[in-house]
Amino acid sequence: MRIEFESVVTLWDARVESWFFATLPEELSAEIRELPAPTRGFGSLRVAARIGSTTWKTSIFFNGSAFVLPLKKQVRQEQSIEEGGIVAVDLDILDV
Structure with a gap:
């Protein structure tokens, strides 16, 4: 299944190492x-x-309201992605 979406990049820094995510729309996540x-x-x-x-x-994870896509450091560097920026994502779900 192939999907496309845009997301604001968010930061989760509840651990020593910070994680950046793109969040799938809730409606798409429900589907x-x-x-x-x-x-x-x-x-x-x-x-x-x-x-x-x-x-x-990689994998997407359900956070209780929507799926999130982790954005690896390499990806963020190659595409100049920063917290609060907007990314356009193409995603192929491999597990269906």
């Missing part, structure tokens, strides 16, 4: 939760993601 998919840790789904010319494989 994804209804898909038949294998049970994985933390309700995660494996994905292939692309922002600009950077592609990588």
Whole structure:
């Protein structure tokens, strides 16, 4: 399943190391939760993601209201992504 969305980049720094995320729209997240998919840790789904010319494989995680996509440091550096910026994401869900 391929999806596209835009998101404001958010920072979660509840640990020693900060994590940056793009959040999928709640409506889209609700649709994804209804898909038949294998049970994985933390309700995660494996994905292939692309922002600009950077592609990588990771997982999206459900945070209670929407899925979030972690943005690795390498991706943020290659695409000049900062907290509060807006990113356009292409996502292929691999677990369906």
